[in-house]
Amino acid sequence: MATFSDQESNEPGATLWRDGRPVYDRAGTVCVIGAGASGLTAIKNLKEYGFGVDCYERETGVGGAWNWRHDRSPVYASTHLISSRPLTEYPDFPMPDSWPDYPHHSQLLSYLEHYADHFDLRPHIWFGTEVVRVEPADGDRWDVTTRSTGGYGAERTSRYSAVVVANGHNWAPKMPAYEGLDEFRGKVIHASAYKDATQVRGKRVLVVGAGNTGCDIAVEAGQQAAKCWHSTRRGYWYAPKYTFGRPADQVTDSLAPYRLPLRLRQWLFHRVLKLTVGDLTRFGLPRPDHRVFETHPIVNSHLVYQLGHGSITPVPDVGRFRRNSVTLVDGQEIEPDLVVFATGYLPRFEFLAPELLGTDASGRPALYLNAFPRRHPTLAVAGLLQPDSGLLPLVHWQSVVIARWLRLREAAPERARSFAARVDAEAGDRWHSAKVKESTRHWFEIGHIDYLRVLQRTLDELEVAA
């Protein structure tokens, strides 16, 4: 692991200044923020394209969300992938083929640690170091200010030729507000604080939200708690992990080469779900208010099974809280002693002034390919994607695009200009053939095949010798 004293000893003194503070010049080096799945592949691919890289990671290890040792990690003990192995691994570093179709989260962590060692990425990472500010400097360069995680020690500013933001988007809990929540006497947690089933054992539990987290926790509560209510504010499609004996995402993707129209794919998927999962309204769930692919897919074979066994009681949206009870929008009154808000997370970029990413009033940046802001060619975001597949293959290619783009700017400014024009024109465009539901979680939802096809065109267009 690199330490600051190493860095200082082989670095000339600060030659630049900003607001009366020294700035260490890192010349052509690129700064990567975060050493999760996205940051690691960004370091690896930037290195491959010949860049020097400094990565800052506020935690003490790699792996980001998958590193359950970190307090902030959103994974719970029972987390298994929802995207199957071949659709989740990096395309140039497959997971062991002896692993199951849906590996456990601890396997993901060991995979990411092995990736970091295999490609010798750790010497580039400053652990326990948090990025607190990223500010533009002259010549499209960036001043990155860091300090030890937890706010100890002095701040330090270094100047980079480019910055890749790979800070993840599953850290900042999205907490809903309800009338009466303050006076509620039961325990209320966000899913990020849910670690394992001991927390629900023997309790009367209300789980709010039916993203993949909410469904997993409801299933666990269904088995372990004294009572489990699962509240959703709309009807969803609950896809099983297997169809026709194969991982469901592999079955769906085997249709990709035929380029069927969206409507036909939706119809097929509805048929398959009807035949395999059946009519969910029989279990008391609301009918979906959208077609499949229009919300982030839920992949969970146990939820429907448990509904059928009566161990999970589906209920509508929460209306308000009272001292000892919760009133649902249909007027029903329930008395949980633990409420788990599995209401998701919000992307946050506290270290960047909102205008740098073209962020609007509702907190949504305007980025081309979910990566490139309009006005700042040397700033990019990696991994700001909610895909209907695994994330790693997408962010791998995304970071290859970033590396090629940074190289092309130097090597062929003429060709770079046409790409820059497109970034400007198409920033904020969506990469999903379906019309996704308007929701705080869906503005960065992408269809992985739609998205990869655009990345393919972009990669070819930006082709440079490595």
Added chain:
Amino acid sequence: MKTRVVRVRDWTRPVPAVFREVRAATPEAPEGKPPLLFVPGFGHGAWAFAEHWLEHAASRAFPAHAVSLRGHGGSGPAPKATLRAYAHDVVQVATGLDRRAVLVGHGAGALVVAHALARYPARAGVLVAPVFGGWGTLGTALGRNPAGTLPAVFGGRLRLHHRQLFSRELPDAAAREYAARLGRASARAQWQLLRQRPVEPAVGDPPMLVVGSPDDRVVPPSALTRAAGRYGVAPLLFPGMGHDMMLDARWREPVDAILDWLDKDLAG
């Protein structure tokens, strides 16, 4: 051909797992040199490298490994294996190593390595007496050894004669013994070798070295030059040697040349 990013086949038809035999030799004092992974050609197993090259590479401080492709040597059976499955075997072993590996493919194993290089950013790639296939390969083989080759055209076993594989310098008894140890590739892979589908470009732009012999009776000089030309390099030649350079009498010369090249190329 360009790198493809929509890989429906890789996603939806993953290559099944199989037991893979890996032989290894470890240097006594590791000096931080990259690990080598030797990939034998059709019919050969990891044993072909375990004979001399593994120990020799380890004595020069390279951690050395050799894999038997599925259906070969001590690996699990795979009568329907494709070239994609063979390349998968190579990538699986390479990614299991602790650091970025150098891939060294011999014979048709060089073609397998070329496919593997499109799926794994190796530290470097070395092709030894590369058989890249196509109908020319068949023509040469038919010319040299019609009786041993003809059955392979119809999905049967390719029987290489020991005089196709070794120079006269290797004693006859040793040559016969090696030839007797040969197994076979799957009929499908043999076909794919002949049909010669284009290879996707290597990822990560690895440095490449091509090694061969003008007296190789499996790979004629024109084929060697063509294979090297794909990577914009000229082949390094060892006149007088037979196709199986890792087993032939003068096995030490090519492996030393490869290791010298690695020492020099990877130093920078």
